Amino acid sequence: MNRSIAIGAGVTAVVVAFVLYLSAFTVGMTQQAIVLQFGDPRQVITEPGLHWKLPVIQNVVFIDKRILNLDSPAEEIIAKDRKRLVVDAFARYRIVDSLRFYQSVGDPRNAIQRLQPNFVSSLRNVLGDHTLEELVRDNRAGLMKNIQTAFNLATQQFGIEVVDVRIRRADLPEQNSQAIYQRMQTEREREAAEIRAQGNEEAQRIRARADREATVIIAEAERDGQLARGEGDATRNNIYAEAYSRDTEFFAFYRSMQAYREGLKGDNTTMIVTPEGEFFRYFGAEAGRVRR
Structure with missing residues (x-):
């Protein structure tokens, strides 16, 4: 009798422990949890610690509270002036409404597949409103802020907040790069030729001015020399005349x-x-x- 009671108590304890094991779950500091019952959300847990659920009929989906990265492969963007630009960018976001996020995305592992098209669309819409020259020369921080705003608007239904957008690089396609390089080289050569021509023209003006000044100086020197010689000859003749008149x-x-x-x-x-x-x-x- 006592043995049967002991066995029954042991079995009961094991069953209770197993039920408790199936009912208890822990939410970490970086997590949120959604309790589902037959696939329907029943409870959203945002506080870390030990929590409970009904075993068997309820399960838990964990949602990350940290800032997450969304990387996008390099995309070819068509600028406003129909020029092409290859843009490599990424975004950082966090889940602020875990229930909406779960209802719109489902499994968190599907988040990238659902968010990436919206990110690429925001890139195309914002960058496509600017010419290639504006994209290269304008304030890139302002462009990234505009992309962040557009991406936030496009992902409101997902329960996320986009906290940052960064453009790693924005390059021309290879064929465009070669064409632009050739054009830049031609422009630099033309500018160099113009500068050389201007330098030669200035040098000719300087030489002509120097020749004119030298001619004037030589003429003035010859004139002064002739005047001096004339004065000397006159003085000499005066001396001769005076000497002749005396004796x-x-x-x-x-x-x-x-x-x-x-x-x-x-x-x-x-x-x-x-x-x-x-x-x-x-x-x-x-x-x-x-x-x-």
């Missing part, structure tokens, strides 16, 4: 001496004159008496 005989003698010097300048010069000639007029006795 005409001596002046005539001096001019004769200069003529002798010029006439006998060469090493092999021979002069044949008669003593009575004009050349020796000032070396005779009469000339000496005239001077005395």
Whole structure:
């Protein structure tokens, strides 16, 4: 009898423990939980700790409370000016309404498949309203904020909040990159040719101005030289005239001496004159008496 009671108590304890095991579940600090009964939500649990459910007929789905990443493969975006751009971007979101999230998405593992098309659509809508030049040069932070706003509006029914959007890179397709590179190279070469032409033109202007200034300087120097020579000749002539007027005989003698010097300048010069000639007029006795 006692043995049967002990066995019954043991079996009861095992059954109770098993029922408790099936009924208890723990919600972590980073989790939310939805209690389902035959697939229908019965309770949403947001507080961490030990919680209970009806065994067998109820089950629990756990929802992550942390900020989650949504990566999108690189997408080719057509800009407003029909130019193509390859954009690699990602978003960060968190689940703020776990019940709505479960009802719209179902299994949390399906979230990426449900959210990714909305993210790509938001990228295309926002970036497609700008030209390629605007996408490359404008404030990228503003573009990412606009994408975040559009993605939030597109995913309201999923019970999530988009907290951030980032563009890793935005590149031209390979064929466009080559075409733009060639165009940029052509433009740089044209600009370089224009700069060289402007430099040559400026150099020619500088040389022409320098030549004009040199011509003016040389002409002024020659004019000043001629004026100086003229003044010197005039002074010399005045001196000669004054000397001649003071002593005409001596002046005539001096001019004769200069003529002798010029006439006998060469090493092999021979002069044949008669003593009575004009050349020796000032070396005779009469000339000496005239001077005395």
